Amino acid sequence: MTNQNQDLFTFIEKSPTAFHAAANIAARLSSAGFTQLYEEEEWHLKEGGFFVLRNDASIIAFRINSSAQGFNVIASHTDSPAFKLKTNPSLSSGSVYTKLNTEKYGGMIYSSWFDRPLSIAGRIIKETPEGIQSELIHIDQNLCMIPNVAIHMQREQNDNKKVNPQIDTLPLLSITGKQLDDIIDMKNVLSADLYVYNRDKGFLFGADQELIGAPRLDDLQCVFGTLQGFIDAAPSASMPLFCAFDSEEIGSATRQGADSTFLTDVLKRICLSMKISEEQALRMYANSFILSADNAHAIHPNHPELHDKGNYPVMNGGIVIKHNAAMNYTSDSLSSAIVQKICSLAGVPYQHFSFRSDQRSSHTLGPLAVTHLSIPAADIGLAQLAMHSALETAGALDTAYLAQLAKQFYNVSFRVVKDKSLHIQC
Numbered sequence: 001m002t003n004q005n006q007d008l009f010t011f012i013e014k015s016p017t018a019f020h021a022a023a024n025i026a027a028r029l030s031s032a033g034f035t036q037l038y039e040e041e042e043w044h045l046k047e048g049g050f051f052v053l054r055n056d057a058s059i060i061a062f063r064i065n066s067s068a069q070g071f072n073v074i075a076s077h078t079d080s081p082a083f084k085l086k087t088n089p090s091l092s093s094g095s096v097y098t099k100l101n102t103e104k105y106g107g108m109i110y111s112s113w114f115d116r117p118l119s120i121a122g123r124i125i126k127e128t129p130e131g132i133q134s135e136l137i138h139i140d141q142n143l144c145m146i147p148n149v150a151i152h153m154q155r156e157q158n159d160n161k162k163v164n165p166q167i168d169t170l171p172l173l174s175i176t177g178k179q180l181d182d183i184i185d186m187k188n189v190l191s192a193d194l195y196v197y198n199r200d201k202g203f204l205f206g207a208d209q210e211l212i213g214a215p216r217l218d219d220l221q222c223v224f225g226t227l228q229g230f231i232d233a234a235p236s237a238s239m240p241l242f243c244a245f246d247s248e249e250i251g252s253a254t255r256q257g258a259d260s261t262f263l264t265d266v267l268k269r270i271c272l273s274m275k276i277s278e279e280q281a282l283r284m285y286a287n288s289f290i291l292s293a294d295n296a297h298a299i300h301p302n303h304p305e306l307h308d309k310g311n312y313p314v315m316n317g318g319i320v321i322k323h324n325a326a327m328n329y330t331s332d333s334l335s336s337a338i339v340q341k342i343c344s345l346a347g348v349p350y351q352h353f354s355f356r357s358d359q360r361s362s363h364t365l366g367p368l369a370v371t372h373l374s375i376p377a378a379d380i381g382l383a384q385l386a387m388h389s390a391l392e393t394a395g396a397l398d399t400a401y402l403a404q405l406a407k408q409f410y411n412v413s414f415r416v417v418k419d420k421s422l423h424i425q426c
Contacts, residue, residue, distance in 0.1 A: 005212055008399055009202030011224050012214050016121035016197035018057040018078035018246040019136055021220060025059050025227060025244055026051060032231045034061060045273040052266060056123055056134055057246035058256035060266045066274065068239035070287030071267065072410055075258060075365045076222040076294060077248035081106030081388045083169060083196040090179040091170065098174040100144060102196060106249030110163040112389040117142040118171055122194035137184060142199055144171035171196055198390040210316060210396050217384055217392040222293040225399045229406020237413035237425060245365060252368050259368040289338065289414050290377035292330060292366030296320040296353045298383035311354040313383035315395030318349030319405055322379040329379035330366035339378045341424055346408035348401040
């Protein structure tokens with residue numbers, strides 16, 4: 001278990017942005033024998049494993065099974081809340097300071113970013129003799145920090161002080177006059193997607209080392225666990241797909257997000273390459289299932305009143321099945337029962353989560369994906385604290401539970417028979 005958590009920490013450390021997460025996923029898939037495909041090329045698919053990237057930040061992998069009667073899909077997301085650098089990122093302040101001009105990406109907890117070692121990562125777009133190309137950037141050093149104001153000069157800091165992201169959260173880069181261009185070679189760079197990221201490394205803690213702390217657990221913990229289950233799974237009568245989408249933290253409405261046609265495009269091209277007719281494809285969709293894997297809110301030790309009584313998860317309690325009457329989560333009675341059955345087959349615990357009725361439910365990948373693809377689905381996750389903080393907390397056992405569930409999910413197939421009952425076949 002400790003080794004698995006250390007592997008998770010390494011994966012997170014090497015994935016400061018969605019671009020790096022997708023690249024690390026691709027590297028692990030390549031090591032497992034998967035072949036990369038490219039959207040601009042014709043696909044000639046045969047038995048084996050494949051993956052395709054879109055916009056450097058989203059990835060879909062699958063194994064071809066010529067006798068498959070359905071698709072087993074798990075989707076998670078590669079992005080996390082952060083501060084994105086603006087086009088002209090360097091700002092001068094006072095007589096000596098150089099700051100970074102940023103804007104928020106996603107809904108982060110501002111205060112958690114103060115007084116931490118930070119750096120910059122992302123991608124740059126360069127003009128080369130071969131054409132316009134993207135290149136990953138990861139400055140692996142403590143480069144900047146967002147300093148708090150001393151309590152002596154702002155006595156109201158502990159009294160629900162409002163943070164202004166235009167002023168208060170700009171990272172300090174230098175007092176020697178250095179600009180970002182002095183640190184990153186911007187020669188021939190046309191544009192960039194660069195982010196400030198938290199440098200803290202993952203760690204175990206608690207009286208029995210039963211908890212983990214790390215940046216970007218939402219949602220790289222689910223990405224890591226489901227990827228492990230996908231790679232380790234044995235063939236079944238269904239075709240397995242692993243999806244990791246970008247842009248979830250900003251609504252997924254990008255060409256590489258869950259609200260795009262990326263998944264439907266890949267499924268369509270699989271069917272075209274395998275000479276599966278549209279009629280056959282629709283029948284396969286009826287025998288398919290989607291798991292949307294995105295972390296859930298564990299009951300808080302200091303604020304249990306924020307949770308619905310009887311419908312809150314705990315860390316190390318296993319898979320969280322997420323419910324919402326307005327269907328902000330895709331789980332219904334049927335899909336929830338399916339998840340419970342697969343958890344039982346996998347030998348992992350499960351629990352349920354609902355928001356309080358006087359709170360607004362969050363959104364995730366599942367409802368967006370199924371608007372493009374009418375496949376039964378359920379929303380799951382792992383329980384964590386401080387979601388969207390620069391440093392989050394989760395259970396040390398839960399990543400393994402998710403990997404076991406994912407492996408079992410990919411090892412089964414779903415069949416709707418004429419009497420309208422649903423059969424799960426191992």
